[in-house]
Amino acid sequence: MPLDELSAGIDEAEDVSRRCARVERAAAEGRAGELYALALTLRTGSSRQRDAVLLRILQALALTPGAAHAAHAVRLAATEEDEARVRLAAALLASAQPLEHLLPLFDGYDQAPELFACLTHELVLRHPDLGQEGAVRRVAAHLADGNHPLAVLPLTLLDFEDGLDLPSYGLRGTSYAIPFGPGERPGALRRPGHRVPAVELLAPGLLTAAVENWAQDSNGRIEARAFRLAVPAELDAALLDGLGLACLAGEGELAVRAATPSEVMTVLFAAAATGSAYGSGRGGAYGRLLAWQSMTALAGGSRIEDAADRTWALFSASTAWFHQVAWDLGVAALDPGRLVLHVLAATDTD
Structure with a gap:
């Protein structure tokens, strides 16, 4: 016919x-x-x-x-x-x-x-x-x-792009891994009113590149911050909890774990490429570019290769800021001198 x-x-x-x-x-x-x-x-x-x-x-x-x-x-x-x-x-x-x-x-x-x-x-x-x-x-x-x-x-592909999860396409839909979300939290001890001595810096504009589609296409909110610490510190829950981050305000558990550059790139790529609750993302090509931009900014805004020298952490929290549905993301990077910290958090809901 x-x-x-x-x-x-x-x-x-x-x-x-x-x-x-x-x-x-x-x-x-x-x-x-x-x-x-x-x-x-x-x-x-x-x-x-x-x-x-x-x-x-x-x-x-x-x-x-x-x-x-x-x-x-x-x-x-x-x-x-x-x-x-x-x-x-x-x-x-x-x-x-x-x-x-x-x-x-x-x-x-x-x-x-x-x-x-x-x-x-x-x-x-x-x-x-x-x-x-x-x-x-x-x-x-x-x-x-x-x-x-x-x-x-x-x-x-760079060495730390070895773990990128690529979508599987079909006429009945698309399937892909989501390497972020509320997950399981051990319930880290938090100290109300605890503050870490630090001066806030101007966060690089491209810090939010990987998650901007969450806000543009859906109901997402984003927090991007940069700090210079008064003294060298370890990248842990106590540090993040003491910086006055909006995403960690109020009650709720906080979980922080050390991460490799490969794990961070996997999270950022998925956020950019596959999208959010109501957005389909920017695809693999631009998803990789946007993940590079965010990772470069997290690493200090100079070169993507500098990511290898940073200390990385992924974090999640059950505070009111995070929607705790499926699209929760928290990334932090500390420079080799343990004095400059960049933080990116995002959340979305349907």
């Missing part, structure tokens, strides 16, 4: 689930070109129903392995005006399509520069040796020449 019949009466349809199921079957049958043509037909109008079927076409093309499917998904995403959908297309393609189907398409970089910028760094996350490919290196050079934001990211 011709797929173009799916556009008939679509704007008045109460439910498009059957149309979406037809799209999925067509993708499985190898009818990539017909699906692309249907997408162009649907774009001649505007409605919630059309948009839902268009999204399913993009998903079905990107997630069904095959050279034709990958090529038509790229063609469709290349003319997409929604930046979030472009990022999604790149993530889907990188997760499902073999490299031999994707790399030849990189010659079309000029027709879809943002798509290939995202696709390049989505692929870097999944293929550690990708940076050796000439097609990818050429795109990276274009990004550098154009001062693209993603150009600062290398085509290899």
